Amino acid sequence: MTEIPRDRNHQPEIPEPPAPAPVGSAYEPEAVELAWYRYWEEGGFFHVDPDAVHEGGKEPFVIPMPPPNVTGRLHMGHGLQDTVQDLLIRFKRMQGFAALWIPGIDHAGIATQNVVEKTLKKDGIDRKEIGREAFLEHVWDWKQEYGDIILQQKRRLGDSCDWRYERFTMDEGLSEAVQKVFVTLYEQGLVYKGEYLVNWDPDNQTVISNEEVDNVERNGSLWTVRYPVVDEDGTETGEYIDIATTRPETIPADTAVAVHPEDDRFRHLVCKTVRVPAVGRIVPIIADDYIKMDFGAGALKVTPGHDENDFQIGKRHGLETVSLMNLDGTLNEEGGPYAGMERFAARKAIVADMEASGELVKIEDYVQTVPISSRSKAVIEPLLSPQWYVAMEPLATRALEVVNDGTITFHPARWANEYRRWLEDIRDWPISRQLWWGHRIPVWYRTDADGERIEEDFVVSVDSPGEGYVQDEDVLDTWFSSWLWPFATLGWPDDTDALKAFYPGSVLVSGYDILFFWIARMIMAGTHFTDEVPYTDVFVTGMIKDKQGRWMSKSLGNGIDPLDMIETYGADAVRYTLAKLCAQGQDIKLDPAAFEGGRNFANKIWNASRVFGRFVERDDAGRPTEDLRRQRDFSELNLAERWLLTRLHDTVEAVTESLNAYRISEAAQLAYDFVWRDFCDWYLEVSKAPRGESPARDSLALSVEVFEKILGLLHPFMPFVTEELWWTLRPRAEGEACIASAWPSPSKEETDPEAAALFTTIQDLVTGIRQVRAQYNVPPSQRIRALVRAGDAATASALERASDYVERLAGLSELAIGADLEKPAASAAIVVGAHEVFVPLAGMIDLGVERQRLQKEIGAKRGFLGGVEKKLRNEAFVSRAPEAVVAKERQKAEDAKAEIAALEANLADLG
């Protein structure tokens, strides 16, 4: 049992934070990322103890990480899912939750056994020769060597999981849980042994579940074979039944021929007998309405030992079940002359023989659905075999309830439908696997005098009943341990502190590819064994595809390695890009070039910090020694600052809301817009001191203050660069890290919608002047004059106070503002709402260009006005639409008219 750490016993020493990069240096992600991850991990910043909940009163927020396969390497799917999980964890941690992300590894039964077997084969070692025990030693060695490679790779991505909780699906605790669950289910009558047709994988020589079978369309043949009707002593009556089959090699296992009871062609033959071609067995003709009269030749050969439907027919009619295949896919003695042949060789041989004997009537091309093992890609053989099953229906009932009653919510909601569909039509789960690597089935058989086990005489128990018993050779399906993951990782079945504190969990993040395999089964296990849902929210991500929308696969060689991307662009860039692409539930067509966007954003933030960061005094190590921030009063802030704080407040609110609703890409976009557009493009430009002057301390202080909030806001998306910059702004106390900071929550008090609106007007004025400059190719270095004729005196004086913004941003040498200024001759005019801007362009003005510009502007406005007026002319609209909507449209029309009038006046002015 892994001991769950407790705070009072574990007080990790917080290391020295890495020294900041020198001021003015370019952003180099790799060095920054490695250093900070070490700092966080060693400093215990990911640690969450049960006491934080029990005694600290913190609300838990728990995500069980889908344990990657021990054979695994990080792929883009992990990149995406881990980005989402870590983002949520960091977000909630900053919000003050006891945010626990539980990592671990899955032993991945078949996959791992295959890999190790292949590796050994290269050294000339055969699994069967060395035997079970020796083989398992190799697998454990392999696990030791490669087991946590992927977890190391996840660290590179920045995953902030509490590694002290790391579990392996075959470690002691998980094994205990698995055994207990098997025994419990057996005692509840929900585990049983049955002999049914199973999906047999002849390559891996194990049974697999339906979910592990892929049905693929393949070009095959449909052979029509003639079955002669014979009497009791085997003489042909001259009649015959033609039967179409896609699997002639199973003919030797035919135990009947079936026709539809109402089929007039064959009705008189029912109860008679036919001779099976190739092997000469005499079998009855039966009637069953499963048969489709219009398919093939209208009759079916019944092979209960090798086809699920035939098996059902056989049951109904009490037919013998002949199993003619060995576990390796060769025919056994039932195959008669074909015994010992591999199944597809047998098919060829049997077809050739029937062709020669005239029993084969025809061969047609036929597209059929072939079941394939998703692991080995071998064609699945339905085979009669005794296996252990879990009766799923009782478990499914509860699991359906908790989704139907809203205890568990899927995001996006449509996955709940898929989930229901599967559960409502659930089949029993074959859980035994004929493998060596996995949890041994806790069933003990009594042995007879020869040491052979007696199949019917067994005990189900965790421990051996003692002498005279041997354990079942088989192991359990990998998912039989992973379905316990959310609670077994916390110590279940023991009632640990951790379990009490952190179960049930909060969110599961996973791809839809394992909705049935894992997500649904976890919910079944949770409700059945713990009487709780394992988590309340399921966030289902889309799958990552290549640029052309194809699945990434080794064989296509179209995979994009996240580690390569991290090396090239940085982990923050990879994370931000994936977050941005993570629209709810949609598959993602990934172009590696997309990561450039993330890199550019990280770089932008880095550079933005230099604008004010270079004015912070630092010691020799580059650490800040002064705190620029100061007490301030919102009302004393200037217009731009009040606008910025208003935008900050709104942005934080919107991002928080988006994250809470799992709208990850929206949150990423909102943060991006604020940081790049508002903060960098407008605020930083406005706040810069005039050439040659030093910026005001108050202005720097606000930049630092807001930037700190920005770093917090971006931290869940881009933890590394934000943490790095966090330490460059002001002196920090030990452990006062960005990761441990509180989620920004700017005060509503510190917003000023009026200031924000005025600033927007200023932005429009500036943009207008810039447009004129661009139109006339005025070089950026050339200062020009401009006049603003404000629509009213109040705005005029407000703009007057903010005139240096416009001057600076529009590159003006002089700016006149007033409510009744005259338009100078030979000037370009811009209409911004009720205000007009005149740009005197003596000597430069081109009447043609100007006329064109104004006409285009008028055209656009008229188009707009036309639309609005059309609405207003519609009486139904005016009478039925809400008053506010109508009023708004009226206002729009009026504003547009005024603007058009102003533009037209200016146009007329040109002569």
Add this chain to the structure above:
RNA sequence: GGGCCUUUAGCUCAGGGGUUUAGAGCGCUCGCCUCACACGCGAGAGGUCGAUGGUUCAAAUCCAUCAAGGCCCACCA
């Protein structure tokens, strides 16, 4: 055979009954090495929101049908 998803700018995608005349990134055009950033700055061009019909005062947005692409499930030999 059932069910689901997608179709919006050249490309990749947001948006999801009234948000000024539909947005972003990339690409494209023009001008800029403006002392944070060319991984950048400024200005632009470019969509009758797959088609048709309907509901509504109002549809890219809701409904129906169709078309194209994709996915999942299913026992047609």
